[in-house]
Amino acid sequence: MKLKDFSNWLDKLLDPKSFKDYCVDGLCIEANDQVTKVVTGVSFRDRLIDAAIEEKADCILVHHPNGFWKNEDRIPVGHYGERLRRMFQNGISLYGYHLPLDGHMDIGNNALIAKAMGLSVVDGFMFEGEKPVAVIAEFDTCVSKEEFLACAEKAFEHGVQNALLYGSNQIHRVAICSGSGASGIEEALDLGCDAFITGEIKEAVPITCEELKFNLIHCGHHRTEIFGVRALADKIQNELHIPAKFVDLDNPI
Amino acid sequence: MKLKDFSNWLDKLLDPKSFKDYCVDGLCIEANDQVTKVVTGVSFRDRLIDAAIEEKADCILVHHPNGFWKNEDRIPVGHYGERLRRMFQNGISLYGYHLPLDGHMDIGNNALIAKAMGLSVVDGFMFEGEKPVAVIAEFDTCVSKEEFLACAEKAFEHGVQNALLYGSNQIHRVAICSGSGASGIEEALDLGCDAFITGEIKEAVPITCEELKFNLIHCGHHRTEIFGVRALADKIQNELHIPAKFVDLDNPI
Amino acid sequence: MKLKDFSNWLDKLLDPKSFKDYCVDGLCIEANDQVTKVVTGVSFRDRLIDAAIEEKADCILVHHPNGFWKNEDRIPVGHYGERLRRMFQNGISLYGYHLPLDGHMDIGNNALIAKAMGLSVVDGFMFEGEKPVAVIAEFDTCVSKEEFLACAEKAFEHGVQNALLYGSNQIHRVAICSGSGASGIEEALDLGCDAFITGEIKEAVPITCEELKFNLIHCGHHRTEIFGVRALADKIQNELHIPAKFVDLDNPI
Amino acid sequence: MKLKDFSNWLDKLLDPKSFKDYCVDGLCIEANDQVTKVVTGVSFRDRLIDAAIEEKADCILVHHPNGFWKNEDRIPVGHYGERLRRMFQNGISLYGYHLPLDGHMDIGNNALIAKAMGLSVVDGFMFEGEKPVAVIAEFDTCVSKEEFLACAEKAFEHGVQNALLYGSNQIHRVAICSGSGASGIEEALDLGCDAFITGEIKEAVPITCEELKFNLIHCGHHRTEIFGVRALADKIQNELHIPAKFVDLDNPI
Amino acid sequence: MKLKDFSNWLDKLLDPKSFKDYCVDGLCIEANDQVTKVVTGVSFRDRLIDAAIEEKADCILVHHPNGFWKNEDRIPVGHYGERLRRMFQNGISLYGYHLPLDGHMDIGNNALIAKAMGLSVVDGFMFEGEKPVAVIAEFDTCVSKEEFLACAEKAFEHGVQNALLYGSNQIHRVAICSGSGASGIEEALDLGCDAFITGEIKEAVPITCEELKFNLIHCGHHRTEIFGVRALADKIQNELHIPAKFVDLDNPI
Amino acid sequence: MKLKDFSNWLDKLLDPKSFKDYCVDGLCIEANDQVTKVVTGVSFRDRLIDAAIEEKADCILVHHPNGFWKNEDRIPVGHYGERLRRMFQNGISLYGYHLPLDGHMDIGNNALIAKAMGLSVVDGFMFEGEKPVAVIAEFDTCVSKEEFLACAEKAFEHGVQNALLYGSNQIHRVAICSGSGASGIEEALDLGCDAFITGEIKEAVPITCEELKFNLIHCGHHRTEIFGVRALADKIQNELHIPAKFVDLDNPI
Known part of the structure; x- marks a missing residue:
């Protein structure tokens, strides 16, 4: 599926414009013009990128788009730069949906x-x-x-x-x-x-x-927020027929 | 001891002017001009007022002066008004020391x-x-x-x-x-x-x-903050010879 | 009359929500759950508290709710603390209505x-x-x-x-x-x-x-503002049958 | 005397840079390059311009430079425009010194x-x-x-x-x-x-x-502020040998 | 024509209230109560005042009302004071219309x-x-x-x-x-x-x-903005029968 | 040379901390841990990336770090995302030095x-x-x-x-x-x-x-700003013995 069409499908489903959020809701990193396999998770983090690479996914979708909160500088150096480098070199795009999810x-x-x-x-x-x-x-x-x-x-x-x-x-x-x-x-x-x-x-x-x-x-910040991204992986697979997998990297908080 | 002298002793010990804090550091409620018995605790709350009344204390000293954070309205009505009413009717003053402690x-x-x-x-x-x-x-x-x-x-x-x-x-x-x-x-x-x-x-x-x-x-917000108010109760008792007791109302967070 | 009912009656009469005011309009100090006798005056001040105590009133209503203007700190110490102490110890609540009056x-x-x-x-x-x-x-x-x-x-x-x-x-x-x-x-x-x-x-x-x-x-700030609180005392007495008295503490300004 | 020299004399005397004021302190209207006769007064107003014209003064110095407070728009139309017009057409400059005076x-x-x-x-x-x-x-x-x-x-x-x-x-x-x-x-x-x-x-x-x-x-806002501009008129006359006259347009406030 | 009527005619034509502009749109300097001859130009500047004086105009209308942008101080001293002096002494009013033109x-x-x-x-x-x-x-x-x-x-x-x-x-x-x-x-x-x-x-x-x-x-900032003020001169002349002349003081920028 | 050492050499030379700038001064994109060949230019733009790729450079240094000005969002999607993608996929880091140069x-x-x-x-x-x-x-x-x-x-x-x-x-x-x-x-x-x-x-x-x-x-914004980045390329080559080339992509403005 084309990335643009996937973006439209997500925005129609989740309606981010109706929420006053404090992060990007939607496409955060555009590293590929196609979406053929999706990994979802609660928070954007190194191990989720590992999982996406292992799954040969070209798209990650998260509830917490770390790096894309309001007032973050987003200078692609150091640890954040390293995350971007891995996403671009592996052709993996990132979506974040916070309050809408x-x-x-x-x-x-x-x-x-x-x-x-x-x-x-x-x-x-x-x-x-x-x-x-x-x-x-x-x-x-x-x-x-x-x-x-x-x-x-x-x-x-x-x-x-x-x-x-x-x-x-x-x-x-x-x-x-x-x-x-x-x-x-x-x-x-x-x-x-x-x-x-x-x-x-x-x-x-x-x-x-x-x-x-x-x-x-x-019951835990992370543990109350696995529900949305897990259900969204199912919905993507069932409705768009794009392989999609929820990856649970547990967090005690 | 006169409240004014107790205030001076505390300010000299804890030096609140050197900290940029987001609550009152020092006297929060002046309900008595004497200090003859002190109760200390982590957070200002109803059960700490109960304890002070039971102990016949005329002074409470806390680390978290709830009601006295920046941007709180402090209109003495409802639950906050009720706390003030009990403090004034029982002649119990309140001190808060946050970052200094x-x-x-x-x-x-x-x-x-x-x-x-x-x-x-x-x-x-x-x-x-x-x-x-x-x-x-x-x-x-x-x-x-x-x-x-x-x-x-x-x-x-x-x-x-x-x-x-x-x-x-x-x-x-x-x-x-x-x-x-x-x-x-x-x-x-x-x-x-x-x-x-x-x-x-x-x-x-x-x-x-x-x-x-x-x-x-x-190890817990509350549980890492019992140390200061507990030690301060001892110091008040030993140095000022005013009876002072730390009351631990445990909090899992 | 219950304080809550008295509050509702006043808010219905004076409609504070329609005004953009720079003080509290309504209940400022909740020191009693009943209203059995009301004193009204232009400005909240020590002598008005004296008058309320003398009248055995449990409610003061003023046009200038000193202590409850925007940007006042409202830390109940010193002179402001002393006013609160007297109100709570005598069980006298305070209402302020400024622009609505x-x-x-x-x-x-x-x-x-x-x-x-x-x-x-x-x-x-x-x-x-x-x-x-x-x-x-x-x-x-x-x-x-x-x-x-x-x-x-x-x-x-x-x-x-x-x-x-x-x-x-x-x-x-x-x-x-x-x-x-x-x-x-x-x-x-x-x-x-x-x-x-x-x-x-x-x-x-x-x-x-x-x-x-x-x-x-x-003709004087105070002297042009005795009209509203005086009339309101009459209205309270006539319509609610709660004894109410306007106390004029003249002010040359 | 040249206006520039007069400005320097005043600034040296009154040191406006040391004050944090909320109006212009110094030259407000430059309508003449000379100063040969000065009128001083508490507030800049039409009758003070009348007096300056009558005195054939080319300079007015005031304590309240109306029109030159912070946040005034200073669009020279209407009443303010009319004041400027009269000053320029009669070649009368204006100085204001507020807190320094x-x-x-x-x-x-x-x-x-x-x-x-x-x-x-x-x-x-x-x-x-x-x-x-x-x-x-x-x-x-x-x-x-x-x-x-x-x-x-x-x-x-x-x-x-x-x-x-x-x-x-x-x-x-x-x-x-x-x-x-x-x-x-x-x-x-x-x-x-x-x-x-x-x-x-x-x-x-x-x-x-x-x-x-x-x-x-x-004792009155105006009436406590005639002292400075009156003394300054004397000082100008005595030290600079420029005719200078304090014009008192009384104000009950 | 009376200045007030001319202002009304311009405001009706150009509707400044519908624009969120960062300068005065309308009358900037009121130096005359009549309008008998108009000069228009792109920017308010000394040579445009020269031209107005030469043309015996009592009104200048510009697209760039220099001196009347937001956040300008407008203290009539120095170069800006000199411009105002010339306008008032020659009885020439100024209009600015920026975004509306x-x-x-x-x-x-x-x-x-x-x-x-x-x-x-x-x-x-x-x-x-x-x-x-x-x-x-x-x-x-x-x-x-x-x-x-x-x-x-x-x-x-x-x-x-x-x-x-x-x-x-x-x-x-x-x-x-x-x-x-x-x-x-x-x-x-x-x-x-x-x-x-x-x-x-x-x-x-x-x-x-x-x-x-x-x-x-x-094609040049100035050179793309001669169109409006030139046409407006024609319109004033044709519709109001007030002599009006566009003066082009070319600017390479 | 290690990127970290190159950063230190540049910061020592250009002293960005002494300037109050409105863009990043220093490392903007960290896409490689080495610097073996440098391309300099006035402005960060697609054709400068082309030139760097052609030169097999792993570092670009510019005067105008487009994408890294204050208040830019830096969400790596669209055209900006495409620039980042090319930099990361070709292992080319970016430095910007604006006011220091x-x-x-x-x-x-x-x-x-x-x-x-x-x-x-x-x-x-x-x-x-x-x-x-x-x-x-x-x-x-x-x-x-x-x-x-x-x-x-x-x-x-x-x-x-x-x-x-x-x-x-x-x-x-x-x-x-x-x-x-x-x-x-x-x-x-x-x-x-x-x-x-x-x-x-x-x-x-x-x-x-x-x-x-x-x-x-x-003489042109771009054309007055080729001097610094050109001289810096020479200095890098002469002092650090890293091949460095100034690429002039002319701009009429």
């Missing part, structure tokens, strides 16, 4: 976490630009804290990192924001949520949960 | 972590204003990764949260920055360090350590 | 000055946000400068501070902006006004009036 | 007010740039509030506008800042002053004086 | 260049505010590079300064932006243009044209 | 223009950071305008583009600023210069020269 209602991280938890998405929240990046989802019936934790242990391969269950024991409505999403706690409370699922939290968050009497679990 | 060469978090690890401080780094907030410290001889981890497991009651040991197996020179200090990795490498100890890290840090071939462990 | 078409300072002068309000001007803070008002017939001054001497208990009557002797249409409102002179001229009433002026204003051949009187 | 230790407003009050200047304060704009001055012995007021009534032709005498009855050390100078109150208190003299104050100042227990009088 | 679809520089080249304007582009400043124009049939150059040599009295003809030899659709307009190259390419006409270019432009394979000629 | 007192553009004109450099001016980018140079004796022009026609292969000789006919002291340097005219006049040599000028410059009665010639 969190908020997508079908293949976004949060919608897929909801599905894995047995929740039904009912709404979006935490707008960045014109679209929400996080979801509100509901259980069919109220579940207890124990049942809630059990769902999470099942949904996340590596389990729950911390369970801060200071809220109600009747959990029905759950806010989900993958990555570092706890800034949405107050909005979630206003929206009537009983619990919050996120990836990575800061020191103040356990205190906030305790004092606001709220339930929150976090 | 990280960087102090005697009772700062980093100097005390070095001591607990069996390291000797040789220098400061990561300047914020005129003074450094982190330390460089050295073992008497090189230690292996295993020995390094063993020291850390001993120094921190709750142990090491993640060990990202991608660097040399000869560890002699160690950078220490409590809390969320990994932004100092490149400076530490430039200064010839073999390893880094910090509290809390973000998702990009394991990738950086792997690609720069560096050793880093993190 | 200038521009309200019924109980705002400017509408009430118009009424006291024998003028009929015909329009608003000097928009701050979506609503005007000042009014245009007309006499039934043209009045002379002498008659205009006589109306003002009657409307303001302490009289006119300076009469800069460089304009027409036929005064029909009058701009009114309480406080420090002379920045509206050019807009008032464009709108066909013959005279301007305000509170406090700067050194350049007499020169401007002379050179633009305009009539302006000023 | 407040802070000058010999012919500045504040030093001269001190002299008129029977005070001896001991120091400067309220630095703007490298030099102070206000002075600290002392009586030979302590005076009572009544004696202090009596001195002021004598020093200022139009007397005291408001006397806010909430401080000590033993007045020895006095801060003086002409114009709108009350922002210096806290600095004056820190410097041990017993009273403050200024020109124009805002609504919050009487409250501040009362609550900080301080003595302050204000 | 580039983009006007009838008497703007770009529309008139199109006409002189034998092109028909089909659209505007390069919006500044609500209106475009440049035009897209088309030949009836495709022309070769040679024919294109021949048209330009005919349309511009002083010919083409540089012909950077790296594009197609079939030229049908041409972008025109007078002055320094090459920043519009990429927009012109997106809009399907085969060539670009502008006035003045920077060092990078020949490289851009070569690498993007585009045709561009530039 | 204008201001160097031995091999800078301006010092070399002085030498070619028969002038002796006496000083630097137009500081950007700690160092000047332009030079003041003097003839042994005064020359006439004709002689001055003759020197310039000899010094610049393509001659003088415009001679704006409105100043004195006695030319002794000459300011030289290659590229687009006319913003230094007023500083040059203050420094007593009789003439100015630069590369590229804007429309206002001929008017300024005429009105300030100054002599200025400009």
Whole structure:
């Protein structure tokens, strides 16, 4: 497939223009005019380039396009220059989709976490630009804290990192924001949520949960963000018939 | 002791004017003109106020003066208003010392972590204003990764949260920055360090350590910051003869 | 009455969201969950707290919420801390309404000055946000400068501070902006006004009036702003049946 | 005298480069290459141009160079254009000296007010740039509030506008800042002053004086600023032998 | 004609409010209340004032209102003061119209260049505010590079300064932006243009044209901007019956 | 030679840290760890990459590092991506030195223009950071305008583009600023210069020269900036014994 056509297909699917993001969303490195094999991963890093070379892929697609965040200098020297050199010498292009892969209602991280938890998405929240990046989802019936934790242990391969269950024991409505999403706690409370699922939290968050009497679990920044890029690899393979493979390079954070 | 005299003693000891901080360093709430009993803790929070009331303290001193960070509105309504109300009604003043309690060469978090690890401080780094907030410290001889981890497991009651040991197996020179200090990795490498100890890290840090071939462990934001406020309670009691007690409200982050 | 209900009643009446103000408009200090007696005044100050304590009030409402202007630090120490301490220890909450109490078409300072002068309000001007803070008002017939001054001497208990009557002797249409409102002179001229009433002026204003051949009187910043808070005390008493008293602590400026 | 030489004489005397001012300090309108007769006044205004024309002056020197403040547009149309037209058509240049004429230790407003009050200047304060704009001055012995007021009534032709005498009855050390100078109150208190003299104050100042227990009088913005330009006219006449006349166009503010 | 009426006629014709310009558009110097004779020119300069004086004009109208660009200080001293002095002493007002005289679809520089080249304007582009400043124009049939150059040599009295003809030899659709307009190259390419006409270019432009394979000629900043002010002189004379003369003070740039 | 050593040699020679520049000064693209053959040119462009490939060079050094100016995005896609791809695939690194190659007192553009004109450099001016980018140079004796022009026609292969000789006919002291340097005219006049040599000028410059009665010639932006990169190629070859070749891709601007 031509790179240009692949770009158009991705932009149509993920609609980056509707998000106010702080990185490039779309083509980051154009090193080839064709796309014949795709590797997806959470973060752009040396071992993902190794994997792409090994797979003879000519395209990498990531959720965290390291090197392409706002305010990065992008002078191709040193370690960043070395990454670019390997991409160009191996003819591998790079795509990054950040917030669009969190908020997508079908293949976004949060919608897929909801599905894995047995929740039904009912709404979006935490707008960045014109679209929400996080979801509100509901259980069919109220579940207890124990049942809630059990769902999470099942949904996340590596389990729950911390369970801060200071809220109600009747959990029905759950806010989900993958990555570092706890800034949405107050909005979630206003929206009537009983619990919050996120990836990575800061020191103040356990205190906030305790004092606001709220339930929150976090399961790892990386580990809450494998859902979108994994589903996108499947979608590329199924719909475009381009071989595509999600490569999981686990990260404890 | 008069509050004014206590303020002067603290400012002379901790020298907040030399640091460029992003919170109030010093007196945050003036609710009493005397200091007769002090409670110290890592973070200002409801349960620390409970503890102070129970201890009949008239002064709280913390490392994280929540409510007194730059850009906070400080309108005394809602949860923040409730905290102020309890402080004023119980006549309890609040002091916050943030970066000065990280960087102090005697009772700062980093100097005390070095001591607990069996390291000797040789220098400061990561300047914020005129003074450094982190330390460089050295073992008497090189230690292996295993020995390094063993020291850390001993120094921190709750142990090491993640060990990202991608660097040399000869560890002699160690950078220490409590809390969320990994932004100092490149400076530490430039200064010839073999390893880094910090509290809390973000998702990009394991990738950086792997690609720069560096050793880093993190042991919790809170848990690396109990050292300073604990030592300060002792110092207040010993030098000023004011009863002072460190209250540890553990935080997994 | 519950504080929350009182807040809602005030916000509905005064509509602070329509104004672009440079202070808090609404609840400033939440020191009680009930409102059983209200004291109103122009400016938040120690003697108004004395009055509230004496009146056994649990709520103060002011036009100038000192301590709650934009860019104030609000660290509760020193004089500001002492004010907060007294409010919390006596269980007295504070409300501030600034521009909404200038521009309200019924109980705002400017509408009430118009009424006291024998003028009929015909329009608003000097928009701050979506609503005007000042009014245009007309006499039934043209009045002379002498008659205009006589109306003002009657409307303001302490009289006119300076009469800069460089304009027409036929005064029909009058701009009114309480406080420090002379920045509206050019807009008032464009709108066909013959005279301007305000509170406090700067050194350049007499020169401007002379050179633009305009009539302006000023009657004191404080003294043009007792109208709104006085009327609001009456309205609270009459409509909510909560005892409410306007306390006038005169200010020559 | 050549305009260039006159400019040099003024700049050497008043040293505008040492002040951080918010208007032009120096030549504002160059309409003549000679200076043969000078008119001085507090503020640049139409009637001062009238006076200069009547006096056949070719130079006006003011303390308030209206039209030459920072952020003014200076498009020579309308009223400002008309002023420029008259200056150019009558060959009258304009000089403005603002802060340098407040802070000058010999012919500045504040030093001269001190002299008129029977005070001896001991120091400067309220630095703007490298030099102070206000002075600290002392009586030979302590005076009572009544004696202090009596001195002021004598020093200022139009007397005291408001006397806010909430401080000590033993007045020895006095801060003086002409114009709108009350922002210096806290600095004056820190410097041990017993009273403050200024020109124009805002609504919050009487409250501040009362609550900080301080003595302050204000005597008019204009009326505290006639001293410098009046003395400068004398100095020009005496030292340069250029006819120079201070024209007082009184302003109640 | 009264100046005020002339201003209104110009503003109605040229609609400056629709453009986001970086200079005054409209009356710049008001030195006369009448307009009886007009001189137009590209740039405000001493020799244009000479010409106006010689022509006994009381109004100058220019495309480049030097002295009235954003961020100019406009202190009327030195060379700028001398220009103002001459304007006021000779009673000559100044108008500037910058972007409105580039983009006007009838008497703007770009529309008139199109006409002189034998092109028909089909659209505007390069919006500044609500209106475009440049035009897209088309030949009836495709022309070769040679024919294109021949048209330009005919349309511009002083010919083409540089012909950077790296594009197609079939030229049908041409972008025109007078002055320094090459920043519009990429927009012109997106809009399907085969060539670009502008006035003045920077060092990078020949490289851009070569690498993007585009045709561009530039004919001088001044020389592409005589069209509008020349046509406006005619229009003033014909429609308002005020004598008006375009004075061409050639400029090689 | 190792790239790192070559970088050090260049930085020592050209001292980029002393200049406040608006592009990268130093290594821009690191595509090889060795330097065995160098191509220099004025501007980074496709044809210079062609030349480097043809010369089998592994290093390009330019004065204008296009792609590496401040505020450029540097997303390696499209035309910029294509340039990077060719550099990486051919193992060619890029260095840019901008202001340091204008201001160097031995091999800078301006010092070399002085030498070619028969002038002796006496000083630097137009500081950007700690160092000047332009030079003041003097003839042994005064020359006439004709002689001055003759020197310039000899010094610049393509001659003088415009001679704006409105100043004195006695030319002794000459300011030289290659590229687009006319913003230094007023500083040059203050420094007593009789003439100015630069590369590229804007429309206002001929008017300024005429009105300030100054002599200025400009000889092309590119053409005044071949001196430094040409001399640097020679110096690299002579001192480091690395083959180095200046490639002149002429540019009329």
